[in-house]
Amino acid sequence: MDETSDNAAIGQSQGSGGRPGPARPLPAAQAPFDAIGLSRRLLRSIRSGALATLDADGTPFASLATIATDVDGTPLMLLSQLSGHTRNLIADPRCSLLFSAGGKGDPLAHPRLTVVGRAARTTEPRARERFLARHPKAKLYADFPDFGFFALSPEAGHLNGGFAKAATLARDELLLDLSQADGLVTGERGAIEHMNADHADALALYAAAAGGGQGEGWRLTGLDPEGMDLMAGDRTARVIYPDLVRDMGALRKVLVVMAAQARQAAETPRP
Known part of the structure; x- marks a missing residue:
């Protein structure tokens, strides 16, 4: 199963002579599933992905990068100028990032998101804080003179949520x-x-309720109006609030309610 067959049931375009053309993903707003919600969950929960840049001669160059997100979801990376992908971005900022959930079985059965845009170096203190909260071991080399933080400004996204589930997304x-x-x-x-x-x-209750699994060691790495990001070792959990929050007062109220609901669910015997 490849990307073409995976998308075959998405939407049919019209080819020459009236014959059906290749299947094309629907815009997210028209998709028969929550394409926006799934895309944002992948953005927030995946900590590494394939970074595609362009060599000087235009050859596509794919490499591995660790990823975090800013409050609004902008992908953040910590890159070394000694790396080929960094040199490529400095010469041509066009790039894409692949966020793949992975899992057991067929790799193409799991959701993945490609974000296309332009990446540029950022000295915004919040970018540093958020990246290092997500990748604490990077503190060992974050201040090396050849390293710098980069933000990828998205222009579009392509979501493949698994078989026959695909969508395109705007910024x-x-x-x-x-x-x-x-x-x-x-x-x-x-x-x-x-x-x-x-x-x-x-935090452990929130993580368990969000499907992150039982156990201790969960810590909060980021907050935003839509939810919060948790991490325990290599595990991540994206927790969505029941309603958008835009100030600390609303956040406190919603966290109390969520904790009570999660505690009640954890204590309720299963039939």
């Missing part, structure tokens, strides 16, 4: 609208420190 479908969310963005760091220091039990 505003991949990224979150941060208007009127200044309070949440400003208070993110303090909220993360507080939750990790004082509410490890609640």
